[in-house]
């Protein structure tokens with residue numbers, strides 16, 4: 049019995065380890081390429097670590113390319129999108145969680161259906177709609193589009209967090225003298241902070257990585273986000289993989305940091321929703 | 326402080342009716358307890374008074390003013406929830422002062438109200454703690470404190486003590502009674518607990534199936550239950566019932582059971598000889614005596630420490646007897662019993678009280 | 681019962697209106713945005729499917745009725761893409777689900793360092809999809825990536841070649857990248873569902889003598905079933921729409937072997953600049969996905985009703 053349990057524990061840890069290796073190896077490769085000097089890129093292409101590591105790609109990307117601009121743009125777009133989506137999704141998620149009203153099922157259905165749109169189909173119409181408003185080639189336009197795309201899932205996520213908070217609390221607040229909205233703001237929202245963190249992180253990561261609309265709605269470097277910027281490394285005659293991967297690693301940092309911080313809450317939030325059934 | 330008048334209140338959830346026309350007039354300063362089996366609509370009634378549920382039909386008046394359309398915050402009432410519903414992210418002091426802060430009371434007023442309530446409830450050393458760091462009994466006190474700081478027109482309690490252990494419940498019960506003695510605030514209190522109902526109430530409202538069965542002082546309900554439901558619900562162990570036909574012979578009356586046994590009954594009006602009736606007697610009123618008219622076979626003895634509950638069978642009908650006589654711990658196979666006439670309750674075929 | 685015929689509670693109109701409007705006020709901002717930025721463009725996009733819209737052709741824009749759909753009926757490339765979509769979606773969803781479930785089960789057991797392990801396992805999801813695609817394309821390239829050599833060493837490949845340029849195997853490239861990228865989504869949702877299962881159920885089952893496998897079948901699976909159903913539904917829809925990896929890694933090639941409907945739409949729109957035709961294909965895909973979802977929902981309903 050003891051040995052079986054031990055064997056089981058060892059197998060369990062090994063399996064976890066194997067998965068971690070599988071998850072991290074591609075990222076490691078990214079890192080490896082980014083520190084490989086150009087002359088060794090192909091000759092030592094399959095070595096696990098180059099015989100001579102360098103940070104030259106990083107210094108180039110930071111000092112001599114438009115990457116800092118891309119980075120700043122992405123930060124602005126992803127940050128604003130995350131904040132806006134979280135506000136809108138909190139409100140809508142609260143309505144779905146706490147009220148019974150006639151249009152509720154239609155709203156849920158609409159939000160589910162939006163998840164099925166082939167987004168490519170929306171590119172041309174959205175471009176046509178935004179361009180007379182001066183919202184193409186602008187970060188604001190991107191924020192609006194990303195917000196709309198991310199609100200449905202974020203709403204469901206926030207709803208599951210609200211469902212986990214007993215109704216008694218806002219009833220007590222309302223008897224204490226609050227309107228429903230004040231109870232929402234002063235009692236319920238502070239208790240949903242983990243959910244808010246999860247939603248912020250989730251949306252930030254999604255907006256940070258979006259390529260299609262960033263490519264279609266933006267032309268020129270001034271308003272380009274980093275995924276578009278990364279492609280500029282490709283579209284030149286010679287693809288500079290070292291620089292591109294260095295830029296990729298740099299760009300991964302904020303998304304990964306954000307994601308590492310919030311993944312715990314993501315599980316928590318979905319658990320709260322699952323409890324409800 | 327205020328009176329609360331409830332007139333013809335009905336409530337349905339969708340097509341499902343829960344309350345079927347409740348009328349109740351609660352006087353200023355009165356302590357009213359709602360009792361009834363689970364699902365009879367007590368919480369629903371309380372929540373309608375608080376403004377947390379829509380009123381389907383009827384009127385609720387607080388101090389003569391119709392409040393049906395007022396939001397909870399405009400009704401000036403306080404409520405203690407079964408779950409306490411303390412705000413987890415606020416300290417005890419902030420929990421208690423929240424209502425005053427919402428009303429933009431001055432700092433001095435808030436401080437004095439909170440410290441006054443804390444002193445009354447012995448919460449002074451806990452004021453800076455979060456609810457998470459409190460015991461069940463302490464949380465209960467904070468919930469009470471939150472209700473009393475702003476001196477509302479009325480207090481509503483929904484089974485406030487049911488999450489406490491028996492000892493603590495006893496203690497809080499006494500405290501609530503003392504508090505009510507001090508504040509004399511109109512209070513409506515929902516409970517399952519007989520003792521809470523009997524000890525706290527000025528008047529008890531017994532409900533069943535969304536209908537008020539009887540309203541009266543605790544002793545009214547105990548001594549003169551208006552119908553079979555109240556008779557069976559109030560008192561513990563519950564009242565014994567015998568079903569049969571009411572037979573009058575001269576100025577005597579008897580109850581003839583199905584198996585042709587007759588039990589002595591009282592002569593009352595409102596019922597003809599030969600009609601079905603139910604006879605009731607509380608276990609504590611059954612007398613065990615050598616010369617008793619009935620013979621009971623002893624089935625089971627339940628000592629409670631304070632007294633003894635005996636389960637006996639009389640003429641094939643089960644009967645519970647409550648006695649303080651320790652000798653009955655070993656009663657032998659049979660006992661002789663008497664059912665004193667002045668302690669008998671009679672109910673007609675519809676279950677209504679007779680006499 | 682004197683009040684049996686009591687008048688129903690009539691509320692002033694303003695209060696009634698305010699009460700009814702409250703939930704709509706909360707959801708309005710989100711709804712307005714969704715309608716303006718998704719629904720309206722969708723309707724416009726649907727209208728394009730019936731028009732001749734070519735980006736570089738100033739004379740295009742006519743209403744042409746069902747022409748696009750007639751052309752689509754003859755389009756062998758489209759039907760091949762449809763078959764590829766089935767294969768791509770089926771394999772990706774299945775593998776993501778199986779490995780996601782295993783990962784969730786592994787992470788559901790408490791152990792020292794679980795928080796860190798969980799964070800690392802979920803990390804691939806934070807990687808932008810096209811960067812993931814580039815990176816995997818790199819890994820599959822025998823000149824600069826180790827994978828072909830390893831696969832050759834293990835005897836999976838006859839020679840250390842790039843599977844992305846082998847018509848028979850090319851689809852596996854994007855599928856593997858997609859599985860790597862998508863496992864965390866399944867793992868997160870399933871882990872959440874696992875953690876919501878009351879622990880005493882397992883204890884009760886152990887006391888009743890159920891082994892680990894029996895416990896999994898009689899407790900875990902039934903509890904997970906609703907989550908599994910909805911997650912698979914959402915992911916299937918999402919993955920069949922998901923062209924990033926394929927566009928980046930193979931661009932549909934070699935010989936259209938990895939062309940799925942979503943990437944075909946992309947090609948039509950942005951390489952041929954024929955938005956009309958692209959919209960027509962997209963509309964067909966949307967309808968197929970709607971039908972699929974509806975079927976699943978109906979199936980679920982009938983299964984639930986049978987119990």
Ligand SMILES: Nc1ncnc2c1ncn2[C@@H]1O[C@H](COP(=O)(O)OP(=O)(O)OP(=O)(O)O)[C@@H](O)[C@H]1O
Nearest residue numbers: 338341343361362363364365366367368369370517
């Ligand atoms: N929101 C609701 N929707 C539908 N039915 C409800 C709702 N709330 C309560 N009910 C039903 O109304 C009836 C009365 O419920 P209520 O909570 O008032 O009972 P109660 O007397 O307080 O019971 P308990 O003693 O168990 O607390 C029950 O049958 C309950 O199922």
Ligand SMILES: [Mg+2]
Nearest residue numbers: 367368369483
């Ligand atoms: Mg109740």
